[in-house]
Amino acid sequence: MLIRSRRSSDPLSSEITPQSVYLRRRQFMAGGAALALSAAMPAVALQTRDNPQSGAPEWLQKPLREAVTTAFGDGEKPAPYSTITQYNNFYEFGYGKDDPYRYSGSMQTDPWSVTVEGECEKPGTLTLEDILRGQTLEERIYRLRCVEAWSMVIPWIGFPLADLLKRFRPLSSAKFVEFITLHDPEQMRGQRSAFSTIDWPYHEGLRMDEAMHPLTILAVGLYGEVLPNQNGAPLRLVVPWKYGFKSIKSVVGIRFRDSMPATSWNDIAPHEYGFYANVNPDVDHPRWSQATERRLPAGLFGSNRIDTQLFNGYAAEVASLYRGMDLRKHY
Numbered sequence: 014m015l016i017r018s019r020r021s022s023d024p025l026s027s028e029i030t031p032q033s034v035y036l037r038r039r040q041f042m043a044g045g046a047a048l049a050l051s052a053a054m055p056a057v058a059l060q061t062r063d064n065p066q067s068g069a070p071e072w073l074q075k076p077l078r079e080a081v082t083t084a085f086g087d088g089e090k091p092a093p094y095s096t097i098t099q100y101n102n103f104y105e106f107g108y109g110k111d112d113p114y115r116y117s118g119s120m121q122t123d124p125w126s127v128t129v130e131g132e133c134e135k136p137g138t139l140t141l142e143d144i145l146r147g148q149t150l151e152e153r154i155y156r157l158r159c160v161e162a163w164s165m166v167i168p169w170i171g172f173p174l175a176d177l178l179k180r181f182r183p184l185s186s187a188k189f190v191e192f193i194t195l196h197d198p199e200q201m202r203g204q205r206s207a208f209s210t211i212d213w214p215y216h217e218g219l220r221m222d223e224a225m226h227p228l229t230i231l232a233v234g235l236y237g238e239v240l241p242n243q244n245g246a247p248l249r250l251v252v253p254w255k256y257g258f259k260s261i262k263s264v265v266g267i268r269f270r271d272s273m274p275a276t277s278w279n280d281i282a283p284h285e286y287g288f289y290a291n292v293n294p295d296v297d298h299p300r301w302s303q304a305t306e307r308r309l310p311a312g313l314f315g316s317n318r319i320d321t322q323l324f325n326g327y328a329a330e331v332a333s334l335y336r337g338m339d340l341r342k343h344y
């Protein structure tokens with residue numbers, strides 16, 4: 014992060030056109046419990062687009078269409094589709110904020126499989142189709158707070174990570190979960206780059222209780238449609254109370270571990286990026302303040318700077334996970 018961005022001289026690739034998306038009106042359920050589903054209100058009923066899920070493989074269209082809304086979002090307005098899909102961090106495709114949008118379009122995401130191993134009774138490999146069979150998808154409108162001090166509200170479609178992890182029967186020795194992104198330099202130009210500082214493949218990790226927490230999801234969709242490549246298709250982690258770099262994209266591997274895994278940004282700059290990476294306005298990055306953030310898209314007037322909230326506003330749900338821990342030490 015804050016590696017000097019290298020402007021590309023390549024022309025904007027015209028085949029990477031985001032599907033046209035209408036910001037659909039979303040009725041917020043008044044007084045709904047934060048974790049309660051509203052099965053009575055399928056997300057599709059609120060959609061106004063004519064050609065939903067057009068880019069998705071057929072087997073993914075039905076679960077996307079049947080995704081249910083939830084009460085998450087606190088009434089916040091999601092960022093426009095164009096902001097969410099054209100301002101990204103996905104260093105596999107370059108360091109520029111629009112590099113993922115420009116260069117990820119041809120990444121192959123179907124078929125896709127995820128290999129799960131380590132401290133569990135039933136290690137194995139599942140295709141994404143297997144993973145989603147019988148799995149209810151939910152819309153989760155979450156804030157995403159990047160450690161670089163910008164943020165967005167994003168309407169993901171996904172499911173609890175816990176639902177997937179339980180299928181592999183983790184052992185009591187599983188204290189942490191490690192995640193690995195696809196390593197494919199032929200498809201990912203950033204992995205071929207001589208400027209790269211990341212030790213590919215990108216890897217991340219969570220403590221077991223963080224991984225099993227109901228707020229932690231795997232996303233397969235955005236705005237009711239299939240997840241665009243630049244956002245981590247076809248399957249990416251979303252941990253809304255942590256800095257964005259924990260939310261690893263295009264996951265192909267999951268490993269249950271008895272010890273804390275190494276994580277990509279911690280490997281590069283351990284004093285700047287910790288394993289926990291919980292959003293915290295009181296613990297500054299060594300090179301900048303974390304007290305405020307730039308909420309995207311910025312308005313016409315000014316930079317739209319807002320106060321950063323402890324645990325990104327999810328303290329009621331997750332603060333108990335860290336009871337007794339010194340959050341300055343375990344940043």
Ligand SMILES: Nc1nc2c(c(=O)[nH]1)N[C@H]1C(S)=C(S)[C@@H](COP(=O)(O)O)O[C@H]1N2
Nearest residue numbers: 101102103104159194215257258260261262
């Ligand atoms: N594999 C991989 N995952 C990644 C990254 C990355 O470079 N590679 N960037 C992270 C960072 S720093 C952020 S802020 C979020 C951005 O997610 P978005 O582009 O979907 O908003 O993805 C995270 N996941």
Ligand SMILES: [Mo]
Nearest residue numbers: 159160257258
């Ligand atoms: Mo980030």
